[in-house]
Amino acid sequence: MTGNNSLAVVITANTSWYLYNFRKNTILAIIAEGNEVYAVAPKDAYSKKLEELGCKFVNIEIDSGGTNPIKDIGTLYNFYKIYKDRKVDVVLNFTPKNNIYSTLAARTAGVRVINNIAGLGTLFINESIPSKIARLLYKYSQSKADFIFFQNEDDRALFKFHKIAQNVKSDRLPGSGADLSRFNVTHAPDDGIVRFLLIARMLFDKGIGQYVEAARALKDKYGNSVEFRLLGFLDVDNPSAVSKEQMTEWVNEGVVNYLGTSDNVEAEIAQVDCMVLPSYYREGVPKSLLEAGAMGKPIVTTDNVGCRETVDDGYNGFICKPKSSKSLEFSLDKIITLSHDERLKLGNNSRLKMESEFDEKIVIEKYLKAIKR
Numbered sequence: 279m280t281g282n283n284s285l286a287v288v289i290t291a292n293t294s295w296y297l298y299n300f301r302k303n304t305i306l307a308i309i310a311e312g313n314e315v316y317a318v319a320p321k322d323a324y325s326k327k328l329e330e331l332g333c334k335f336v337n338i339e340i341d342s343g344g345t346n347p348i349k350d351i352g353t354l355y356n357f358y359k360i361y362k363d364r365k366v367d368v369v370l371n372f373t374p375k376n377n378i379y380s381t382l383a384a385r386t387a388g389v390r391v392i393n394n395i396a397g398l399g400t401l402f403i404n405e406s407i408p409s410k411i412a413r414l415l416y417k418y419s420q421s422k423a424d425f426i427f428f429q430n431e432d433d434r435a436l437f438k439f440h441k442i443a444q445n446v447k448s449d450r451l452p453g454s455g456a457d458l459s460r461f462n463v464t465h466a467p468d469d470g471i472v473r474f475l476l477i478a479r480m481l482f483d484k485g486i487g488q489y490v491e492a493a494r495a496l497k498d499k500y501g502n503s504v505e506f507r508l509l510g511f512l513d514v515d516n517p518s519a520v521s522k523e524q525m526t527e528w529v530n531e532g533v534v535n536y537l538g539t540s541d542n543v544e545a546e547i548a549q550v551d552c553m554v555l556p557s558y559y560r561e562g563v564p565k566s567l568l569e570a571g572a573m574g575k576p577i578v579t580t581d582n583v584g585c586r587e588t589v590d591d592g593y594n595g596f597i598c599k600p601k602s603s604k605s606l607e608f609s610l611d612k613i614i615t616l617s618h619d620e621r622l623k624l625g626n627n628s629r630l631k632m633e634s635e636f637d638e639k640i641v642i643e644k645y646l647k648a649i650k651r
Contacts, residue, residue: 284312285367287649288360288389290380292342292373294324294335299541300454300565301372305331307642308649318360318380336360340375343515345408350379357383368649372396374412378419385422392425392648395433396454396562417442425648427451429562432583449648453563453584455638456572463574463629464548468618473505473550474578474610477543477566478557480512480520485556485580491603492556492610493533504614509537509546518559547573551621552613555579558600563587563636571632576624578609588636594627 287308291297297305297317305328308315315333319325325335338356341349357380361369368390371380377393384391420426420443428434428450437443466473474493478484486508493506513522528534540546543566547553553570554577561584567577571588577595579585589595596612599605613621 284314285649286314286316286365288316288318288364288366288369288384289333290318290338290357290369290371290373290376292319292340292375294319294322294328296373298324298327298331302331303457303638304370304642304645305333307646309333311646311649313649316360316364316366318357342373342375343517345411350375354379354383358387361387361389368392370394370645370649374398374416378412378415381419381422391423392427392645393420393423394427394429394451394562395437396429398433398436398560413440421446425449425651427644427648429453430584430587433560433562449644451641451644452636453568453587453641454565455641456565456568456632456636457638458572458633461544461547461569461572463572463626464544465574465622465625466549466551471503471505472500472552472614472621473507474552474554474613475507475509475546475550475570476554476556477509477546477570478555478564479510479514479516480508480525481514481516481518481559482520483518483557483559485558485600485606486520488556488601488603488606489554490528490533492607494531495603495607496610496614497533499611500614506534507537507546507550508534509540509543511539512536543569544573547575550575552576552578552595552610554606554610555585556598556600556606557585558582561585568632568636571628571636574622574625574629576613576621577628578606578613580606588631590627590631594624594631 309332316336317328317333318336320340321337329335366389369384371377371393381391423446426446426448476489496504525536529536547570553575555564563584567588577589580600581597582600589597591597596609598609
């Protein structure tokens with residue numbers, strides 16, 4: 279515990295990149311309230327940036343995609359040591375393994391826990407042995423939390439169905455929210471080319487394969503008057519990852535342009551006419567869609583958990599069927615055949631929807647209240 283009424287607050291995730299890119303303003307708001315903040319995550323290029331925000335960085339090894347129980351027990355013990363040594367008051371957890379192991383460690387150390395269920399990935403779909411074990415760990419660990427934030431009602435209902443954390447108080451957040459002051463309405467050029475962008479980790483579960491197939495068909499139909507871009511981490515540690523070789527093949531074929539990664543995503547979003555995410559992964563509420571909506575872009579996404587929340591079909595974009603290249607192609611074609619002004623109208627509706635439903639300030643305010651409580 280720190281002096282006066284201030285608290286020692288830990289914020290954890292499976293990468294420093296996530297904390298900096300998704301929770302930067304939350305961290306700044308907690309510090310502005312006079313609290314001491316520790317960022318606990320594996321060290322990467324963004325760890326230093328977290329310290330520059332004014333929090334103390336603590337490195338921890340987390341095997342995010344792994345199933346080695348020895349490594350996970352080590353992670354659990356390291357979390358416990360961090361909380362005991364620093365006399366922490368409250369822990370905010372993000373990402374799956376943190377929700378499990380940090381919760382158990384904090385509870386053992388007598389520290390209050392606030393968890394964020396930001397999508398459940400394939401955890402409740404896959405029937406593999408590791409998934410079944412993970413579900414059991416989720417069920418046990420989440421009952422130990424003091425408060426749980428859900429990013430969509432589907433995940434909340436899933437917890438209820440599986441009788442997980444039934445006695446734990448919870449609330450729903452509008453995803454991780456959009457920073458409406460950073461992401462301003464920016465219109466794409468009216469130059470006869472319709473540009474699409476998909477921002478995500480390059481996973482087949484995110485609908486990358488369907489996007490490429492739809493792009494191929496629409497390229498055949500419209501030639502160089504359409505362009506399909508991809509932005510995000512490639513060849514990540516995930517069984518669904520797109521390989522570098524595969525991406526190179528698609529780029530060489532001329533179907534998509536791969537932009538790599540960027541800390542300035544608004545510059546990439548500004549250039550395009552429409553944001554796309556054909557995910558069939560259990561999302562929270564995808565940050566890329568919220569940021570694109572805030573910048574006044576139409577959205578095409580799937581009728582899928584977390585994704586469907588961002589689009590009112592026909593008002594600010596279109597919803598397509600998950601895992602269907604044809605359905606995606608049909609929705610993208612609708613965007614192409616609209617006039618530039620009609621696309622701008624959809625985009626302006628996106629901004630209005632983000633302002634009324636997904637302002638990041640709503641998220642931050644709820645976190646500050648939960649911490650005080």
